[in-house]
Amino acid sequence: MNKKLDRRKKYTRMVLKDSLISLLQTKQLATITVKEICKSADINRTTFYTHYKDPFDLLEKIEEEIIADLNTYLNQYNIEQEEESLQMTERLLAYIASKYNICQTLLNENGDHSFEQRVMDVARTFLINNWTDNNEMGTDVSEYAGTFLIGGSIYVIKQWLANNMDQSPEQIARLINSAKIR
Missing domain, CATH: 1.10.10.60 (Homeodomain-like)
Known part of the structure; x- marks a missing residue:
């Protein structure tokens, strides 16, 4: 029962x-x-x-579920190893593709930008916590570089969703991972 x-x-x-x-x-x-x-x-x-409680509560629960899934994917990989970083990005994109309707709606231009900001915050925290110490930039510059990479990646994903995922997750993952701050 x-x-x-x-x-x-x-x-x-x-x-x-x-x-x-x-x-x-x-x-x-x-x-x-x-x-x-x-x-x-x-x-x-x-x-x-x-x-x-209301439609806002329902939306918050939807967003929380996706954020929790993103955290799970992010924490399964070591981004310092290029191959693992690419695999992580591919898995994240495959997840986004599997939730196309939800992600496209939450990230579209008419949507509330709070979800996009939450995604950026999760990714920024992950990136800063796992940023390699061997880069030549100071901590402050690394934070800006991380914001730049994450913001660009989110806009690439938004464009990919707007184009009905016209490229494979693997192709987009390679594009995102090729943009590194040196």
């Missing part, structure tokens, strides 16, 4: 997330109502409120 409830709970959360993402493709978050989400998901409002 417990597994059945867990599956129902997972299904309900999945359709609510899908409904919100679908609505975000045409509307700003502030204009989306619980009623619209529920209608799209074919779920009643009481069920919505069992899982989330």
Whole structure:
């Protein structure tokens, strides 16, 4: 009986997330109502409120799930080794491709930039914590270089998503990894 409830709970959360993402493709978050989400998901409002406080809470949970996944991928590799760095980037891009609809919606030009900022913060923290000490720049310059690399990488990914992933994750990973600060 417990597994059945867990599956129902997972299904309900999945359709609510899908409904919100679908609505975000045409509307700003502030204009989306619980009623619209529920209608799209074919779920009643009481069920919505069992899982989330409001559309902002639902979006935050979607973003948190993606951020947690990104952290997991980032922490599996040693970026000081070029081959591992490339593998990490490829896996991140494959993950983004598997979540195309969500990532494209959250990173598009009409979206709230808080998700993009959260992604930048995660990547910047990871990069600074793992930055090789053998670079000739000081710590302050390394921080700027990291911001430059991360910002450029995010915009490459946004362009890739906007172009319906017209290149393979491997090709984009090679492009991103080829941009190194010397």
